[in-house]
Amino acid sequence: MKTKLSFEQTRVLGIFLEKEVTTPDQYPLSLNAITTACNQKSNREPVVEFSESQVQNIVDELVQLRLLSDASSGGRVAKYRHRFYGSEFSAYQFNQQQAAILCVLFLRGPQTPGELRTRTNRLANFTDVAQVESCLNQLAADQNGPFVVKLAREPGKRESRFAHLFSGEVNLAEHKESLAYSASSADNSELAQQVADLTEEVSQLKAEIASIKQSLGIE
Numbered sequence: 001m002k003t004k005l006s007f008e009q010t011r012v013l014g015i016f017l018e019k020e021v022t023t024p025d026q027y028p029l030s031l032n033a034i035t036t037a038c039n040q041k042s043n044r045e046p047v048v049e050f051s052e053s054q055v056q057n058i059v060d061e062l063v064q065l066r067l068l069s070d071a072s073s074g075g076r077v078a079k080y081r082h083r084f085y086g087s088e089f090s091a092y093q094f095n096q097q098q099a100a101i102l103c104v105l106f107l108r109g110p111q112t113p114g115e116l117r118t119r120t121n122r123l124a125n126f127t128d129v130a131q132v133e134s135c136l137n138q139l140a141a142d143q144n145g146p147f148v149v150k151l152a153r154e155p156g157k158r159e160s161r162f163a164h165l166f167s168g169e170v171n172l173a174e175h176k177e178s179l180a181y182s183a184s185s186a187d188n189s190e191l192a193q194q195v196a197d198l199t200e201e202v203s204q205l206k207a208e209i210a211s212i213k214q215s216l217g218i219e
Helices: 007-020 032-036 052-064 096-108 115-119 129-141 172-216
Strands: 068-070 079-082 148-150 162-164
Touching: 007 032, 007 052, 007 079, 007 096, 032 052, 032 172, 052 068, 052 115, 096 148, 096 162, 115 129, 129 148
Parallel strands: none
Antiparallel strands: 068 079, 148 162
């Protein structure tokens, strides 16, 4: 059974999953390191501006949920590690590939399998997109889940995106309305461009006709 988490909690948890692998020499993480990583301008969607006090509250909540633990070991600076996966005492028994996918979904929102393959390259190894899709299917069909859901394909996109379900069910109706609006906007934008192109073409033709009349001495 998965625990329902807030957006803020998934952002912090995603930081732990990422930094444990990408900067192991700086892990476990201090409060300052967690805050800095949460507020990164790259590889984050959306970009946030959490204060250290906000992050401390989120960390405390995740400790109470037994998804983080204090790893200070008597040091002057408090440090924390995750308990999300990785041992028999962890909250979940994900493998590294599954955890990498969830990490990116926590930090960057819904992603296509192709995007996930590219954006998990520092976290886990996938031989191809088909392996990513297989992993997503496992997460969607897990007996303790589902942990991810496949969203409707966006207009003009070849792949559908996947979203995590740790913050509750995705409102598919709202998602479809958003896609319909995007499609409508795209159609309107294309129509506006066509009108602009035709207007420019007419102006050029008028200029050419005026030039011909002038050369022929026609008023």
